Amino acid sequence: MRFYALVLTPLAACAAFSIPVRQTYQAVDEVPVGDKGGVVALDTGETFDVSQILTQEGKRPTQLLVHKVEGTFVLVGEGFRNLYVINPKGDSAGVDFIPLSGAPNGVQQPKLRPGVASKCTVLTYNAAQGNERKLFIGADGKTSPTDCPDKKESSGS
Secondary structure, rough: OOHHHHHHHHHHEEEEEOOOOOOOOOEEEEEOOOOOHHHHEEOOOEEEOHHHHHHEEEEEEEEOEEEEEEOOOEEEEOOOEEEEEEEOOOEEEEEEEEEOOOOOOOOOEEEEEEEEOHHHHHHEEEEHOEEEEEEEEEEEEEEEEEEEOOOOOOOOO
């Protein structure tokens, strides 16, 4: 019995540690939105209910653009007036929204792409009068029109 205690004690001590995990995907999901309900499924198997977002926007685009940056989802859709930052916590998520400037009637032709440093998402969209806008969004929801909020990426990328 004493032998097992000597062997198992060091093993138990070795089992309790943590490692850094970076949950950033290099691909942007184009997620179809059904006619009813608001649950969307990503290619990674994650699902969430966007009903409240669709209600707030007053729009139901045919698809949503979703990018995961360091565990946070960034979401936008055609005609949206806001960009959404979704922070999962267990079986629910906090949702913050960022008003998109120059698009009082909603954005046209939104595109998300991963930032080069994988620390942010870059949104480009057409605002009113067809003016193209660009916005860099960090995993913490901070934004900048010119650089990744952590300053590791420039708008020239």
